[in-house]
Amino acid sequence: MTLWKCKICSYIYDEKKGDPSTDIPPDTPFSSLPDSWRCPVCKADKTLFEEIRDTGPGTSTLQTVSEVLITNLVHFGITEYFGVPGTSSLGIIDAIRKNDKAKFTLFRHEENAAMAASAYNKLTGKIAACVTIAGPGATNLATGLYDAKEDRASVLSINGQVEMQYAGPGGFQEIDQDAFFRPVTVFNNTIYDEKMVVKILTMAILHAIVRKGVAQISIPNDIQKLEIDPEKIEGQGVIPSLMVRPDSGTIQKAIDLISTSSSPVILAGWGAYSYSDLVESFAERIDAPVLSTFRAKGIFPDDHPMYAGILGTVGSFGARTMVEQTDLLITLGVGFSKMTGVPENIRILQIDYDPLRLGKGKDTLPLYGDIGEVLSEILSKIPQSGHSNAKKRVNTVKAPWEKIRKEEAEDLSIPIRPPYIMEVLSKTIPSDAIISIDVGENGWWFGRNFRMNGQKFIMSGYLATMGFGFPGAIAGKIAYPEKPVFCITGDGGFAMAMGDFITAVKYNLPMIIIILNNHELGMIRVEQQVEKYPNFATKLLNPDFALYAKACGGEGIRVMKPEELEPAVNQAMNLKCPVIIDVMTDPRRFP
Numbered sequence: 001m002t003l004w005k006c007k008i009c010s011y012i013y014d015e016k017k018g019d020p021s022t023d024i025p026p027d028t029p030f031s032s033l034p035d036s037w038r039c040p041v042c043k044a045d046k047t048l049f050e051e052i053r054d055t056g057p058g059t060s061t062l063q064t065v066s067e068v069l070i071t072n073l074v075h076f077g078i079t080e081y082f083g084v085p086g087t088s089s090l091g092i093i094d095a096i097r098k099n100d101k102a103k104f105t106l107f108r109h110e111e112n113a114a115m116a117a118s119a120y121n122k123l124t125g126k127i128a129a130c131v132t133i134a135g136p137g138a139t140n141l142a143t144g145l146y147d148a149k150e151d152r153a154s155v156l157s158i159n160g161q162v163e164m165q166y167a168g169p170g171g172f173q174e175i176d177q178d179a180f181f182r183p184v185t186v187f188n189n190t191i192y193d194e195k196m197v198v199k200i201l202t203m204a205i206l207h208a209i210v211r212k213g214v215a216q217i218s219i220p221n222d223i224q225k226l227e228i229d230p231e232k233i234e235g236q237g238v239i240p241s242l243m244v245r246p247d248s249g250t251i252q253k254a255i256d257l258i259s260t261s262s263s264p265v266i267l268a269g270w271g272a273y274s275y276s277d278l279v280e281s282f283a284e285r286i287d288a289p290v291l292s293t294f295r296a297k298g299i300f301p302d303d304h305p306m307y308a309g310i311l312g313t314v315g316s317f318g319a320r321t322m323v324e325q326t327d328l329l330i331t332l333g334v335g336f337s338k339m340t341g342v343p344e345n346i347r348i349l350q351i352d353y354d355p356l357r358l359g360k361g362k363d364t365l366p367l368y369g370d371i372g373e374v375l376s377e378i379l380s381k382i383p384q385s386g387h388s389n390a391k392k393r394v395n396t397v398k399a400p401w402e403k404i405r406k407e408e409a410e411d412l413s414i415p416i417r418p419p420y421i422m423e424v425l426s427k428t429i430p431s432d433a434i435i436s437i438d439v440g441e442n443g444w445w446f447g448r449n450f451r452m453n454g455q456k457f458i459m460s461g462y463l464a465t466m467g468f469g470f471p472g473a474i475a476g477k478i479a480y481p482e483k484p485v486f487c488i489t490g491d492g493g494f495a496m497a498m499g500d501f502i503t504a505v506k507y508n509l510p511m512i513i514i515i516l517n518n519h520e521l522g523m524i525r526v527e528q529q530v531e532k533y534p535n536f537a538t539k540l541l542n543p544d545f546a547l548y549a550k551a552c553g554g555e556g557i558r559v560m561k562p563e564e565l566e567p568a569v570n571q572a573m574n575l576k577c578p579v580i581i582d583v584m585t586d587p588r589r590f591p
Contacts, residue, residue, distance in 0.1 A: 004030045008042045011041040086132065087221070090160075110141050115465075147468060157215070159217070204217050244373065246374065264287075265329050281379055289306060332371050349364075355368045416559070431455060437459050441589065443469075466490075467493050469494070511578050517585060526589050
């Protein structure tokens with residue numbers, strides 16, 4: 001007995017079941033149906049049906065292409081799948097359903113799924129996969145995948161594609177996905193031959209990990225369902241170690257350079273974020289203050305005696321002066337972005353795991369290697385510094401900066417001022433929390449005024465895309481279900497992603513979303529002011545976000561006065577569900 005599919009509406013005639021709607025009994029072969037029989041759904045003629053493989057339970061012991069794909073992804077440790085199912089991805093979705101080690105999270109918009117996958121890798125170093133359909137589903141992934149591309153996050157995008165015979169003019173939900181994804185990916189391919197599934201998948205994973213980027217695979221709908229003879233499947237690959245260590249000669253040059261410096265400064269970037277203990281030991285050994293980029297905020301607690309703060313647009317004047325006056329700047333995994341503004345006319349020891357970023361500045365010793373490996377090697381050979389003034393230099397920078405931030409936080413105006421909000425959040429957010437921030441004034445104030453005390457935070461770095469904060473928080477709760485998770489966002493950024501608040505409710509992902517609600521695109525307003533444009537098109541008409549949270553099945557709290565904020569945060573932390581705290585704040589950066 002086989003199945004027959006209507007080419008018009010995709011209705012399936014099952015010979016085992018017959019057609020009860022027209023009194024066709026079970027076990028009636030399709031060839032025995034009367035000529036007058038029509039499709040029960042669209043009334044198409046028998047001639048518009050095609051025979052398809054019976055995929056019912058127990059009909060075959062072979063795996064389909066989709067099942068082989070998911071089995072191998074799980075083998076590589078990829079167990080989280082974020083996306084939206086649809087016609088051209090049903091085989092993939094069903095393979096995820098069948099695999100007890102695979103977990104699918106249904107998002108309400110593909111962009112949020114891709115943002116969450118990017119955030120998941122930034123938080124854990126592990127890969128999450130986006131899964132969606134051909135055409136509009138694939139194009140909706142673009143912004144989230146571009147965030148991963150720009151921030152060097154490893155992400156796998158698995159997309160359905162239309163059946164091969166329909167590709168081209170007149171195809172439904174069909175685009176040239178290889179061409180579309182080419183600018184954003186480090187690997188990009190379509191599986192047209194079922195025997196190539198494991199080989200292509202392995203190459204995709206290797207590229208995503210080794211080249212730190214997005215790998216995309218499209219699979220036509222008909223290919224997804226094909227069965228594969230195990231003897232025709234190539235073996236699985238292995239992931240190589242990425243722990244690169246430079247040669248001893250280059251290490252010695254670095255040690256000699258450090259030894260000649262009387263006032264070295266360390267600038268820690270995202271590449272050093274996971275090596276805070278080694279950075280601390282290195283700083284103490286060579287007696288050097290530590291600054292960080294914005295993305296590496298939190299590598300040390302703000303009150304660490306060797307930490308002088310952030311270098312960049314959210315940092316202090318003292319941090320800028322410290323860097324400009326040093327006789328050696330040691331950069332650890334720093335991207336040299338415009339927002340950090342690393343001076344390139346000074347002597348630099350540049351250590352980075354990405355050889356393409358090496359060679360900045362005019363007087364630079366570039367050193368290629370994993371930050372942890374390099375620091376371990378240097379620490380094994382370099383003697384203790386002969387001077388001990390780093391902590392005094394740090395205090396010279398931090399003391400006036402703390403005074404400024406403290407005075408700002410004492411402003412109890414209504415609407416509530418952002419410095420006061422960050423002061424309260426600095427005191428109330430637990431030290432083990434995951435914080436996902438958005439782009440805009442909320443992120444600017446977080447970078448400038450929030451004091452880290454062990455929390456881990458993520459952001460959209462180089463792409464700086466609004467709407468990242470909330471899906472980042474979803475990824476944080478999926479990755480670390482035992483930790484408190486906070487999203488700090490603005491009314492503009494949250495509105496871009498708010499449809500997936502219902503996703504947090506559906507999957508019971510307790511988190512706290514703090515919206516700095518200034519009823520304006522505040523960052524754009526500031527930029528218009530800086531460039532001497534009149535303020536235009538920045539005013540926002542917002543819903544009641546607290547009521548929206550309740551309508552979705554979560555909880556919402558509106559905060560109008562400064563004294564209401566801390567009790568609201570404490571109340572939210574005791575609720576076991578997603579909570580929105582809608583804080584009425586001031587769009588003015590400085591009154």
